[in-house]
Amino acid sequence: MNLENKIVIITGAGSGIGAATAKLFGHHGAKVIASDINLKNAQNTADAINASGGKASAIKTDVTQFEEVESLIANTVKEYGRLDVMVNNAGIGGKHQLKTADHTHDDWHNVIAVNQTGVFYCMKVAIKQMLVQGGGSMVNVASLAGLKASGNNLSYSASKFAVVGMTKSAALEYGRKNIRINAVCPGFTHSALLDQLLSVSPDMANKLKRFIPMGRFGEADEIAEAICWLASENSKFITGQTLTLDGGTSL
Numbered sequence: 001m002n003l004e005n006k007i008v009i010i011t012g013a014g015s016g017i018g019a020a021t022a023k024l025f026g027h028h029g030a031k032v033i034a035s036d037i038n039l040k041n042a043q044n045t046a047d048a049i050n051a052s053g054g055k056a057s058a059i060k061t062d063v064t065q066f067e068e069v070e071s072l073i074a075n076t077v078k079e080y081g082r083l084d085v086m087v088n089n090a091g092i093g094g095k096h097q098l099k100t101a102d103h104t105h106d107d108w109h110n111v112i113a114v115n116q117t118g119v120f121y122c123m124k125v126a127i128k129q130m131l132v133q134g135g136g137s138m139v140n141v142a143s144l145a146g147l148k149a150s151g152n153n154l155s156y157s158a159s160k161f162a163v164v165g166m167t168k169s170a171a172l173e174y175g176r177k178n179i180r181i182n183a184v185c186p187g188f189t190h191s192a193l194l195d196q197l198l199s200v201s202p203d204m205a206n207k208l209k210r211f212i213p214m215g216r217f218g219e220a221d222e223i224a225e226a227i228c229w230l231a232s233e234n235s236k237f238i239t240g241q242t243l244t245l246d247g248g249t250s251l
């Protein structure tokens with residue numbers, strides 16, 4: 001994969017899929033801006049990349065705050081002159097697993113703010129910059145829950161279907177501007193977010209694995225491979241697509 005010297009921002013890079021993705025971009029020679037609402041974790045990711053010979057910096061950004069997203073991208077452009085790749089990965093799950101009639105207002109507002117509005121803010125500001133510089137590539141982290149129904153999960157499902165829709169609609173708008181926009185749709189993948197879901201009951205892991213033909217959860221670095229590939233020139237005729245990484249769950 002040719003990612004040498006690409007200027008790459010990853011949101012939610014302090015943990016899980018975002019951290020693995022940042023490290024893989026670093027491994028391929030990209031200049032990584034690891035951004036997260038949790039600066040300490042983002043800094044840990046950047047430190048790990050720098051320690052293994054890559055180039056990375058960390059910045060605190062809450063994607064629900066438009067001004068913070070603007071300054072994340074403005075700072076990147078000030079420092080490096082451009083933004084080649086934007087990975088919109090930051091995401092949360094609801095605190096409660098409840099059916100729609102009982103879905104809490106807090107879960108609704110918090111999940112939509114991060115997973116949907118946050119991705120919109122990042123897309124809006126990154127695309128503006130990519131238009132100025134004549135192109136770029138974006139990868140949104142959606143979910144299998146953005147393609148298929150999932151119970152007790154309404155705000156998450158709504159937000160991830162929205163990410164898939166925003167990916168396709170924006171790809172349609174900017175194809176002629178040399179901006180490619182794709183999404184990955186992971187199934188259950190080892191991370192803090194999955195741990196939260198598994199904590200609901202002791203037999204949750206086994207219950208979920210029964211739905212996965214490959215019989216195991218995904219690993220964050222397996223999702224990272226697909227994100228880097230979709231971001232790179234190696235996939236240069238692909239735009240507006242979703243790539244499902246779920247061990248066959250969607251089958």
Ligand SMILES: NC(=O)c1ccc[n+]([C@@H]2O[C@H](COP(=O)([O-])OP(=O)(O)OC[C@H]3O[C@@H](n4cnc5c(N)ncnc54)[C@H](O)[C@@H]3O)[C@@H](O)[C@H]2O)c1
Pocket residue numbers: 011012013014015016017018035036037038041061062063064089090091092114118141142143144185186187188189190191192193194
């Ligand atoms: N793990 C899975 O099974 C799975 C499956 C499908 C999709 N996803 C998606 O993958 C993405 C990454 O999740 P993960 O599983 O690595 O979880 P994670 O909890 O390990 O990582 C999420 C990161 O996002 C950061 N974050 C949360 N709110 C933020 C905000 N407002 N602004 C900036 N950063 C914020 C967190 O601090 C954390 O570092 C999410 O969009 C998630 O919905 C995960």
